[in-house]
Amino acid sequence: HTKSAGRNGYSFFEASMNANAVEHLQLLNDLRLAVARGELRLHYQPKFEAPAGPVRGFEALLRWQHSQRGMLSPDVFLPLAEKTGLIVPIGKWVLNEACRQLSEWHGQGLTHWTVAVNLSAVQFEQSDLLEVVVEAIGRHGIPPAMLTVEITESVAMRSPESTIETLQKLTDMGVKASIDDFGTGYSSLLYLKRLPASELKIDRAFVREMSVGNEDSVIVSAIIALAKALGLEVVAEGVETADQQMFLTRLGCETLQGFLLDRPMTPGQICARIEHALPGESVFATGRQLLT
Numbered sequence: 001h002t003k004s005a006g007r008n009g010y011s012f013f014e015a016s017m018n019a020n021a022v023e024h025l026q027l028l029n030d031l032r033l034a035v036a037r038g039e040l041r042l043h044y045q046p047k048f049e050a051p052a053g054p055v056r057g058f059e060a061l062l063r064w065q066h067s068q069r070g071m072l073s074p075d076v077f078l079p080l081a082e083k084t085g086l087i088v089p090i091g092k093w094v095l096n097e098a099c100r101q102l103s104e105w106h107g108q109g110l111t112h113w114t115v116a117v118n119l120s121a122v123q124f125e126q127s128d129l130l131e132v133v134v135e136a137i138g139r140h141g142i143p144p145a146m147l148t149v150e151i152t153e154s155v156a157m158r159s160p161e162s163t164i165e166t167l168q169k170l171t172d173m174g175v176k177a178s179i180d181d182f183g184t185g186y187s188s189l190l191y192l193k194r195l196p197a198s199e200l201k202i203d204r205a206f207v208r209e210m211s212v213g214n215e216d217s218v219i220v221s222a223i224i225a226l227a228k229a230l231g232l233e234v235v236a237e238g239v240e241t242a243d244q245q246m247f248l249t250r251l252g253c254e255t256l257q258g259f260l261l262d263r264p265m266t267p268g269q270i271c272a273r274i275e276h277a278l279p280g281e282s283v284f285a286t287g288r289q290l291l292t
């Protein structure tokens with residue numbers, strides 16, 4: 001009796017494993033076609049001058065409009081894209097689309113708007129990364145200084161010397177570099193000092209756990225001091241509460257990003273904001289913010 005239940009249990013387990021594998025393969029197959037099918041989208045989350053504006057720029061965040069599963073966030077498909085190398089064509093699409101959007105905004109007179117694009121490890125280590133960036137910028141005729149690339153601290157530290165070299169070449173072109181999710185990797189301060197980056201982004205995990213006098217708030221305060229000592233701009237990501245907003249501002253954090261201020265939006269939603277703003281009113285002013 002027990003034996004047969006065990007056997008059933010086993011085959012059930014096996015079947016569900018197969019179902020998982022099939023689903024995985026299906027997703028991979030769909031992802032292979034996603035670029036050609038035009039299913040990828042970029043949403044844009046503003047970064048604000050602390051405490052509440054004006055807008056300093058946007059971060060482009062990838063979404064996949066899947067025909068059956070709806071709008072998928074990067075956590076669902078980016079690991080798969082990384083593992084299979086599909087991130088390379090996808091990353092190219094992201095860079096191009098961000099530059100296209102920038103040129104559209106510039107054409108509408110929004111010439112001070114900037115966009116930051118996230119680069120994955122595999123993408124950052126491609127030998128033709130510079131060419132891809134140059135081509136995207138050239139095709140859309142945007143000033144390189146309007147584009148920032150974000151790499152995480154852990155990607156930056158995988159091979160510090162070549163990171164410095166790559167970021168230097170990007171910086172020489174006029175593109176800016178930002179170190180994302182800072183505090184979660186293991187930066188050598190010596191390398192950090194030599195990194196040709198202009199910005200550090202404090203990881204959301206520290207911001208979330210901050211409260212007066214606790215370890216996380218001490219870490220955040222130290223990162224802000226470190227960034228300033230190195231001449232880097234500092235951005236706090238994941239700002240969700242007014243307390244965090246106030247606290248970070250008091251600590252001298254210059255730029256804030258998070259759901260409290262704005263979620264990632266479609267270009268259409270951003271456009272609607274512009275159209276509904278009164279003359280002289282900030283496009284991104286909400287009840288939670290000061291008018292700028």
Ligand code: C2E
Nearest residue numbers: 061062073074094118119120238239240257258259260264
């Ligand atoms: P990230 O670059 O650190 O981006 C911040 C993530 O935090 C985004 O998630 C954003 O929607 C979310 N976020 C922003 N404010 C808040 C907040 O107040 N609270 C909380 N809980 N979350 C907030 P998203 O869009 O799901 O992206 C996740 C990660 O996927 C990104 O982390 C980035 O590493 C990666 N990613 C996104 N787009 C791209 C892309 O185009 N290329 C590559 N290679 N990676 C991307």
Ligand code: MG
Nearest residue numbers: 059118150180
């Ligand atoms: Mg980022």
Ligand code: MG
Nearest residue numbers: 180181201237
């Ligand atoms: Mg981040």
Ligand code: MG
Nearest residue numbers: 180181203204
């Ligand atoms: Mg992150």
